[in-house]
Amino acid sequence: MYGGWTAAFLLRAVLSDAIDQGSPSTLNVHFIKAITSGRENKLRTENIDGSRSLSIWQAEVQVVGTEGVAAIAAVISSKRRESHNFPDMYMPSAPPPELLAKVQVPGTIQHISALPRLASVQSAGYPVIGLAERSLQPSAGRPSPSLSFC
Structure with a gap:
């Protein structure tokens, strides 16, 4: 039989045994062997564990006359x-x-040299060349200060 039939068969078996255990939340089926139509199947369900809100079940189907299980399902209700x-x-x-409508922001934009972070850079001999470029250039005749990132 096809996987959907096997999954439905195992879920139906668990739900018929899990009376008043809630509704199924998860179903995980492992297909191990083929289940052919017209063959007799043996089904086993077991309540593994549970709590006030959850119930964990396992179901197995075996084709009669073969060794081992054909499919195993874990169901959590x-x-x-x-x-x-x-x-x-x-x-x-x-x-x-x-x-x-277009909105006009009141006031004017301050010159970039008014920002305290860049003002300290200017006093170190690196004047700001332009707002768009954001590049720094050492002043003429002044040595470049060493940088330390420690």
């Missing part, structure tokens, strides 16, 4: 408790950018 509802949030509608 759970009793889901009431919890808070978290609905999905959706992006609010907004007009296209072309329809929005």
